[in-house]
Amino acid sequence: MRLIAYLNEQGRPALGARIGEELVELTALGLPATLDELLRQGEPGLMAAREALARATARRPLAGLKYLPPVLDPAKAFAIGLNYTDHAAESNFEPPKYPVVFQRYVSSWVAHEQALVRPKVSTQFDYEAELVAVIGKAGRYIAKKDALEHVAGYSLFNDGSIRDYQLRTNQWTLGKNFDATGSFGPEFVTADELPAGATGLQLSCRLNGQTLQNANTRDMIFDVATLVSVCSEAMALQPGDIIITGTPSGVGMARKPQVWMKAGDVCEIEVEGIGVLRNPIIDEA
Known part of the structure; x- marks a missing residue:
């Protein structure tokens, strides 16, 4: 469905x-x-x-x-950093040996076709195309071999990032949670509609029609099952919790010259078999 x-x-x-x-x-x-x-x-x-x-x-x-965003009020929204080797390299980080986890808050994202807001305090508004895994079955200390049984389905996320704020410290929370800077949707696709773990799917980001990110979910360092298992070690997962699984290379910060989203732009995130998440960009009033 x-x-x-x-x-x-x-x-x-x-x-x-x-x-x-x-x-x-x-x-x-x-x-x-x-x-x-x-x-x-x-x-x-x-x-x-x-x-x-x-x-x-x-x-x-x-x-x-x-x-509306597919899940309106997830108890937890785990976001995964540096989960593609090429993105870690372009960001000048070693590929992580353990998932890099931070949180996004509901106030930081909007739905499909709603505007992403570039905050007035920064011009470094970056895009990140990501797959979202949605938890359907509660659990704690979930074994990797059982982890996909806890995933009800998948969606898309634009992990919009305010880079100058994100990189002021080694904790990324502030730069990843400006109001209305990310997006989630447009729909929730049940797991039975996709390959196990949503692996082998093409993932891309287009800004004003130009493809800036193009990768495959099989390239994730930590696959969906691993992420579910690791997150469940720290806290019990609940139905509706989401895991935003990371972005590949091609982000605007790493380009020469750098590419930042600005008012009038349109950003599209696409994952094969799941759909297209589209958002216009506006400036904060």
């Missing part, structure tokens, strides 16, 4: 399933209004969604849809 979180005609959160260029409104059929709640119901919730989708006949066009 390909599930989309959006605002319905009454301006309230709702959940739908995409079929082509149309949407089946699952919430109107008695399903939860958010993916957060659906995932908390576990496999029975996803099965109920599949059954509702199978019997549904009414659909609405996707055109004009007001997207």
